[in-house]
Amino acid sequence: MRVVGEFGVIARVLARSGTARVADVGPGDDAAVLRAPDGRVVATTDVLVEGRHFRRDWSSAEDVGHKAAAANLADVAAMGGVTTALLVGLACPPDTPTTWLEGVAAGLAEECAPLGAAVVGGDTVSSAPDSGAVVLSVTALGDLGGRAPVLRSGARPGDVLALAGRLGWSACGLAVLRRGFTSPAAAVAAHRRPAPPYAAGPAAADAGATAMCDVSDGLLADARHLAEESGVLVDVDRAALVRATLALPGPLQQVAAALGGDPMAWVLTGGEDHALLATFPAGTALPEGWVPIGTVRAGGPGVRVDGEPAEAAAAAVGAEGTGHAHFR
Template identity: 60%
Template structure:
């Protein structure tokens, strides 16, 4: 069985039959557009794209895992604005000879990840392509709060992190070297564990700036520093190296802090808070904001890659 044999509309029917749409969806797939409730009167929106061979490999990850990753990349952006995700729109471009069950399992992963935050996949599009391409748009609700943007960090703020960094980067290195263990690291790459609720919680506790750590902690903090016109210093000792990561790093000849400080796709959330603020549960301090520019580690420039650039790879 192939996608060509099932046909575009047959595949759409098979995929949409597996999806739940979430409470915010007033009208789901089947019409020219979906209708999603926006009780705040504003909609937070973010789009991301995954291309086979660039963002995922089918010999490394199953379709469900790829669906989880595609959804997580967008849902994390919504959470990083201090908003709650409400819906996903997915455009899928696939080869005609692909087994349709792959698309169905991808939909299962997309739907399951969205369900973690009470959202759903409410619509999208499909097309034929020689390269599998997944474009996801996420929508979110601010619940009456102002968005937490990158440009609000102030000198004296505390830098804090929710979630973990380095796990997905370590898993990527393991897979790229031809291994499948340690399983915990590989699974972290295949299916990130995103602290979605930490974003709105940070907003309620007065976060001054926030960002989704998708391309590497230092690289993403660089966006905050530039947008806010400040310097950010990260404390290396704030990060404990887990045993599995330490053992893998020793076996592969890698500095584990290169994963922790520069590895992406864990989708942790980094935020700045006023010095007098009490950090919300799940957040831990990892550095400080000061006068100046750029990002440093323990007061000095970091000698190594800082993160991912889609056109220059690591930098």
């Protein structure tokens, strides 16, 4: 096995990183220099830990790169912005194959390219040999394009709760992989490479969305974040949610039937699809890709499903809790 060293790794990774449209100075110096056309910068960070967020025996290096980028790009979209650049911190064992790191870089670049974004810098470090784990810390920078940022705290009683993107697919794919299978392929692919509706975030901001967040921990869990920040009660309409997510037969129903479960458990509490959840004033014409799934009411703060507490609704479909929570 050839040892290329830190700078050899960096050179190979950067060769696959693409170019950011806003970069005046890209990788290679002590820091990148980026243009900020709006005069403001959206910034967010996510950390992916091997064994917690991905497994190398389940996902290719390219899959890991796509997933790491998607988690951050979705957060920028949820503010109403568009990602312009990424910074990546990487810790890995000394014997990590360079080809695997090149694959991660390729996945990051492919996920960012349609937005005109790219990796513009970062850091690499050797992790403790006995840990064996790869850790990726990705920081995304974005541009609001003149829009006001859409916060979690703006929902008001009478607003419509709406969804863009899919729910439950990543959790379904994870359930498949945990049982040693790789089919249905669509569900497994959804876990390996989320497909957030990036354009829906800026579109929602332009349409007057009052609050927005991405669904990374589960619909009920993230709706609670929005409800608590806004001081309101969010009531999910189960029938509308079924129409939006389970109206057509697909992998969720197929896998749930095979496992003897309820696909609504994944829809309500499954994370890592990075759909977008937003509230709009009543009567707003929802942008393309957005569908109504509930209402905002006075009271709370909290989340209900057809008036039933979120915890009870989750338990009724066999879900353990209302979504993911670190350190729980």
